[in-house]
Amino acid sequence: MLLRAPAFNQIRPSQLTHGLREVREKAEAYAKLEGHELEMAIADKLVPIVYGPGEAPFAIDHHHVAAALWRAHVKRVPVVVVKDLSAYSTNEFWLTMENNRWAYPYNxxxxxxxxxxxxxxxxxxxxxxxxxxxxxxRDEGGYGKTSVPLEEFRWADFFRQTLPLPKNDAEFDSRSRKQ
Structure with missing residues (x-):
């Protein structure tokens, strides 16, 4: 597959939401890095992409990383091409994305x-x-990291059904700690 490497601002998301708190924390961590340390941190987080209609590149994971790098004024990100679906119609593309758990169309x-x-x-x-x-x-050990795509969203949906929305940092912190 010989498609051109996309510019950072050409990579489209395949989901509607992210956790802004997580993005801010990652951005702060990236902003503290320079030179070789920054390059190594970026190289460690390849953004997997799928080419869609019109050869538009869509991220299928690491949306938080991409958003955090942008906030930290790092305007490049390494990618790995997972699939070329550029010949698909828009409907075929999104159906394939969803069937492969590469898209999450929930607000x-x-x-x-x-x-x-x-x-x-x-x-x-x-x-x-x-x-x-x-x-x-997950980071506090409440459940294990998995290779199952979009698993954090399923946990968020579980929390949505069982917990009230945290109103402030203290409530957020108390819900995320081991009891």
Whole structure:
């Protein structure tokens, strides 16, 4: 597959939300790095992409990384091409993306929305505080990291059904710690 490497600002998201708290934390960490340390941190997080209609590149994971790098004023990210679906129609493309668990068409309330509502850039995604909570719970050992795509969103949906939305940092922190 000999498609050109996309510019950072050409990579489209395949989901509607991210955890803004998680993005801010990652951005702060990236902003503290320079030179070789920054290069190594970036190289460690290849963004997997799928080419869609019109050869548009879509990130299928690491949306938080892309948004954090953008916030940290790092305007490049290494990618790995997973699949070329550029010959597909828009409908075939999104159906294939969803069937492979490469897309997540749900808003911050957990409601399904049309794919046409997916934003243009990862740094424009809607904040889902429970997505940040699911990442923090995972990082604190509440559940194991898995290679299953979109697993953090399923945890966020579980929390959405079982916990009230945290109103402040103290509530967020208390819900994410081991008891």
């Amino acid at each position: 911050a309330l957990g409601k399904r929305v049309p794919f046409c509502e997916v934003r243009e850039f990862s740094w424009e995604l809607e904040d889902d505080p429970l997505r940040s909570l699911s990442a923090r719970v």
